[in-house]
Amino acid sequence: MKINLIGADGTEQQLDAVEGWRVMEIIRDHGFPIIAECGGACACGTCQVEVDPTWQAKLHQPREDELDMLDQNYANEWSRLSCQLIFTPELDGLRLRISEVALADAA
Ligand code: FES
Structure with a gap:
C-alpha cells in the first residue's frame, strides 16, 4: 500500500x-x-x-479538536492533521502534500 506525497x-x-x-x-x-x-x-x-480533493470523501470527518487545531494553524479547506488520519487499505494511493505551515515549522 502506498501514499503519494507531492513535493514542493x-x-x-x-x-x-x-x-x-x-x-x-x-x-516521518x-x-x-x-x-x-x-x-x-x-x-x-x-x-x-493538504489532502488531494479527490480523496476527501474517503477520509473520516475531523473531530472538534482537530477542527479547532486547524483553525489555529492557517488551514484551508483541504487541510487535515496527519496524526489524526489512521492509514487503512481504503486509503491505498492517498495523495497529499505537507502544508506550507508544517514545512515552515520544520525549517
Ligand atoms: S497535532 Fe501534534 S502531531 Fe498532529
Whole structure:
C-alpha cells in the first residue's frame, strides 16, 4: 500500500504505508520534514497536510479538536492533521502534500 506525497516542486514520491499507522508516522518514518511536536495528541498542528480533493470523501470527518487545531494553524479547506488520519487499505494511493505551515515549522 502506498501514499503519494507531492513535493514542493510538484513531483510525487510513493511512500510505503502500513495499515494502522498514523499518516504522520508514515511521512516521518520516510524522513520527510514534519515535526509532529505533540506526538499525535492533536495539540500542536505541526503535522498539517493538504489532502488531494479527490480523496476527501474517503477520509473520516475531523473531530472538534482537530477542527479547532486547524483553525489555529492557517488551514484551508483541504487541510487535515496527519496524526489524526489512521492509514487503512481504503486509503491505498492517498495523495497529499505537507502544508506550507508544517514545512515552515520544520525549517
Ligand atoms: S502531531 Fe501534534 S497535532 Fe498532529
